[in-house]
Amino acid sequence: xxxALPPVTVIIDGQEVRVPKGTLLIEAAxxxxxxxxxxxxxxxxxxxxxxxxxxVDIQKMPRLQTACTTPVSEGMIVHxxxxxxxxxxxxxxxxxxxxxxxxxxxxxxGGECPLQDNTxxxxxxxxxxxxxxxxxxxxxxxxxxxxxxxERCIMCYRCVRFQDEIAGDQALAAMxxxxxxxxxxxxxxxxxxxxxxxxxxxxxxxxxxSRQYRFRARPWDxxxxxxxxAGCAVGCNVELHARDRALQxxxxxxxxxxxxxxxxxxxxxxxxxxxxxxxxEPAVDGQPTSWAEALESAAELLRxxxxxxxxxxSITNEALxxxxxxxxxxxxxxxxxxATTGQVRRTIQDLVTSKTIILLGLDVWRALPVLALRxxxxxKAGGKLYFVGAGANGLxxxxxxxxATVEELVQALTHDGALPQPISILGWGADALGDxxxxxxxxxxxATAANGAAMTGLPKATFEAPVQLLVGNEDWPLRSSASARxxxxxxxxGDAADRPSIVLPLAHPYEQTGSLIxxxxxxxxxxxxxxxxxxxxPDWLALAELAEALHISAAPDMExxxxxx
Amino acid sequence: xxxxxxxxxxxxxxxxxxxxxPAITVRYPEQKxxxxxxxxxRHRLYRHDNGLERCIGCELCAGACPSQAILVEPAENxxxxxxxxxxRYAKRYEINMIRCIFCGLCEEACPVxxxxxxxxxxxxxxxxxxxxxxxxxxxxxxxxxxxxxxxxDVDVPRxxxxxxxxxxxxxxxxxxPMSSSTxxxxxxxx
Ligand code: SF4
Ligand code: SF4
Ligand code: SF4
Ligand code: SF4
Ligand code: FES
Numbered sequence: 180x181x182x183a184l185p186p187v188t189v190i191i192d193g194q195e196v197r198v199p200k201g202t203l204l205i206e207a208a209x210x211x212x213x214x215x216x217x218x219x220x221x222x223x224x225x226x227x228x229x230x231x232x233x234x235v236d237i238q239k240m241p242r243l244q245t246a247c248t249t250p251v252s253e254g255m256i257v258h259x260x261x262x263x264x265x266x267x268x269x270x271x272x273x274x275x276x277x278x279x280x281x282x283x284x285x286x287x288x289g290g291e292c293p294l295q296d297n298t299x300x301x302x303x304x305x306x307x308x309x310x311x312x313x314x315x316x317x318x319x320x321x322x323x324x325x326x327x328x329x330e331r332c333i334m335c336y337r338c339v340r341f342q343d344e345i346a347g348d349q350a351l352a353a354m355x356x357x358x359x360x361x362x363x364x365x366x367x368x369x370x371x372x373x374x375x376x377x378x379x380x381x382x383x384x385x386x387x388x389s390r391q392y393r394f395r396a397r398p399w400d401x402x403x404x405x406x407x408x409a410g411c412a413v414g415c416n417v418e419l420h421a422r423d424r425a426l427q428x429x430x431x432x433x434x435x436x437x438x439x440x441x442x443x444x445x446x447x448x449x450x451x452x453x454x455x456x457x458x459x460e461p462a463v464d465g466q467p468t469s470w471a472e473a474l475e476s477a478a479e480l481l482r483x484x485x486x487x488x489x490x491x492x493s494i495t496n497e498a499l500x501x502x503x504x505x506x507x508x509x510x511x512x513x514x515x516x517x518a519t520t521g522q523v524r525r526t527i528q529d530l531v532t533s534k535t536i537i538l539l540g541l542d543v544w545r546a547l548p549v550l551a552l553r554x555x556x557x558x559k560a561g562g563k564l565y566f567v568g569a570g571a572n573g574l575x576x577x578x579x580x581x582x583a584t585v586e587e588l589v590q591a592l593t594h595d596g597a598l599p600q601p602i603s604i605l606g607w608g609a610d611a612l613g614d615x616x617x618x619x620x621x622x623x624x625x626a627t628a629a630n631g632a633a634m635t636g637l638p639k640a641t642f643e644a645p646v647q648l649l650v651g652n653e654d655w656p657l658r659s660s661a662s663a664r665x666x667x668x669x670x671x672x673g674d675a676a677d678r679p680s681i682v683l684p685l686a687h688p689y690e691q692t693g694s695l696i697x698x699x700x701x702x703x704x705x706x707x708x709x710x711x712x713x714x715x716x717p718d719w720l721a722l723a724e725l726a727e728a729l730h731i732s733a734a735p736d737m738e739x740x741x742x743x744x
Numbered sequence: 745x746x747x748x749x750x751x752x753x754x755x756x757x758x759x760x761x762x763x764x765x766p767a768i769t770v771r772y773p774e775q776k777x778x779x780x781x782x783x784x785x786r787h788r789l790y791r792h793d794n795g796l797e798r799c800i801g802c803e804l805c806a807g808a809c810p811s812q813a814i815l816v817e818p819a820e821n822x823x824x825x826x827x828x829x830x831x832r833y834a835k836r837y838e839i840n841m842i843r844c845i846f847c848g849l850c851e852e853a854c855p856v857x858x859x860x861x862x863x864x865x866x867x868x869x870x871x872x873x874x875x876x877x878x879x880x881x882x883x884x885x886x887x888x889x890x891x892x893x894x895x896x897d898v899d900v901p902r903x904x905x906x907x908x909x910x911x912x913x914x915x916x917x918x919x920x921p922m923s924s925s926t927x928x929x930x931x932x933x934x
Binding site: 282283284285289290317318393394395397399400 | 800801802803804806807818819820830831832855856
């Protein structure tokens with residue numbers, strides 16, 4: 180917004196900075212390397228000036244001003260650490276703590292809490308309040324995932340603003356006024372937004388917390404590993420947090436080209452291998468055995484008959500590579516299941532800058548959740564969203580018009596001139612429509628599975644061969660009695676009726692290295708954030724071992740793997 | 745020369761003097777000295793008068809410990825059968841006595857006076873594993889006293905300790921169980 184505006188010079192704590200006119204003082208201070216404490220301000224959301232933490236002293240202004248809502252102007256002289264400003268900051272913190280329960284010892288935010296940090300850095304150090312504190316309900320479950328502590332809330336509205344501005348579903352609301360105001364969901368509802376987990380990261384106190392991570396660790400217990408979400412083809416950048424090599428939680432890493440700094444709840448909570456029974460040992464016909472023996476039996480079985488190699492679209496590129504080699508050498512069929520594959524041209528960045536976005540029956544909100552948030556970014560910058568088809572559309576609040584067919588859309592929208600470019604089109608048949616409209620944005624039918632973009636060329640699996648090698652953690656269709664199956668998976672094989680002849684335990688994607696290609700074609704690395712069960716192997720290693728047991732040289736492919744890694 | 749003889753005599757006199765004074769050493773281990781009330785020996789975990797554990801599983805002791813001797817795994821209290829007042833308790837609490845340097849920072853860090861260093865100092869044992877003191881052992885020093893130290897002869901009354909210190913249960917006792925009913929937006933009665 181500010182690019183056309185002329186730069187102005189401001190002096191913050193004696194530091195001179197030049198920033199575009201209209202820049203918020205808080206951002207100018209960041210540029211000058213001056214830290215101003217904040218609670219409610221968040222660079223991804225509109226400033227509201229709710230908490231008053233960011234008070235600074237601006238020369239020629241009679242009173243302290245909030246740096247997060249004040250745009251800079253030429254020649255402004257600002258003091259953030261003089262007596263007036265620090266007295267203001269101390270007073271704000273003192274009042275904030277007057278009713279804060281300060282039960283840090285039992286609060287999961289303790290150790291990574293902005294209220295603790297700001298109090299330590301900018302606060303008074305002692306409390307002068309002896310009056311009893313306000314008592315409100317604690318540990319209120321807002322949903323299966325989120326728990327709210329009303330006493331701790333400092334009414335910064337970050338959570339409400341996230342649900343309103345970023346997710347757009349307004350799942351949270353602020354109610355009542357003044358000392359009795361509070362955050363909540365409407366009567367009789369639960370906090371069910373597919374993005375609710377982000378409010379945990381945003382809440383600057385321990386008011387909104389994760390139920391999954393409740394009382395599991397302190398921040399200083401955690402080993403942090405950057406990795407990639409294996410939930411879907413968006414490929415959000417994450418950090419895995421483990422305690423003693425056991426996974427505890429997943430949080431986002433900022434990557435403006437992919438996930439901004441958001442995660443969906445499915446990725447954040449449900450892709451973790453927590454509370455899921457793991458496959459711990461190789462087994463042949465239900466009998467636990469060693470890897471060597473299981474591989475021998477598997478090799479024998481694979482050589483015995485016409486074979487089909489079936490891969491899940493969520494396995495790593497390295498595993499796909501090894502599976503391809505095995506299929507080629509065995510002259511076996513190679514298929515993918517489920518067929519959640521696809522490719523697009525251009526990138527997520529081109530989607531975010533689109534002026535027109537057309538969804539052809541694709542419910543981005545459910546299938547590629549964080550991509551829906553990126554779509555909303557485009558809409559906030561003035562883009563328009565159209566939906567074609569009768570199916571569900573989670574972005575219905577933001578959809579300008581819904582059409583039954585593509586023809587209707589073209590007719591209705593192009594009769595008075597072309598649609599504004601760049602146009603992004605996602606869903607089945609996007610390429611044809613993209614050509615028709617000369618679309619310059621992201622066009623195509625995106626993959627939805629984590630590595631679906633890498634498997635676009637593969638045919639859909641038939642499950643007809645008498646011997647089937649199934650690679651990946653899928654709910655495979657039940658086998659016919661005539662076929663024998665070798666399964667490589669990380670969760671315990673479900674149905675007893677479908678008990679595979681041979682199972683080999685894999686590491687979970689968050690316990691191994693490997694690469695995944697996201698829907699726009701970016702290759703990203705997984706890094707092991709936790710220890711796999713002792714006998715579990717990474718998917719690519721298990722397949723390389725199987726190739727070796729089959730006397731197939733996997734060497735050339737392993738070199739490619741090394742190049743990819 | 746004379747100086748030398750003088751020094752020799754002075755030395756002899758000192759020796760003689762001390763040999764007839766009453767001894768200030770004790771015949772350890774037959775005799776044991778009463779330790780000071782500030783002595784920092786084996787740790788103890790305390791309970792409230794109602795039997796609940798004081799420890800709320802906050803991990804601050806573990807965070808403060810300079811030798812990383814403490815392991816705390818917290819968990820959520822069952823509202824029917826709480827282990828400690830409040831929402832949180834220590835499911836697992838262990839101190840590795842080989843690592844501990846008896847600095848007392850854990851007791852300093854504890855917000856609810858749950859842990860104190862006690863008077864027992866004879867902590868030798870036969871294998872490394874037995875130096876990991878569990879929560880059970882720390883909560884019950886009478887029962888799990890170091891095996892060769894006669895407990896009573898070192899244990900002087902320590903004011904304010906055995907009854908568990910300050911009444912902080914007010915602060916941590918505000919727990920109401922997480923209900924499974926639908927959350928309400930209305931102001932809840934406190
Ligand atoms: S719950 Fe947290 S994020 Fe929401 S208003 Fe309260 S303090 Fe702010
Ligand atoms: S959008 Fe996809 S990649 Fe991102 S967090 Fe959700 S499941 Fe994971
Ligand atoms: S006394 Fe010191 S070294 Fe020993 S457990 Fe406590 S903090 Fe750690
Ligand atoms: S002993 Fe004290 S500091 Fe340590 S976990 Fe328990 S309550 Fe916290
Ligand atoms: S950060 Fe400026 S008012 Fe909250």
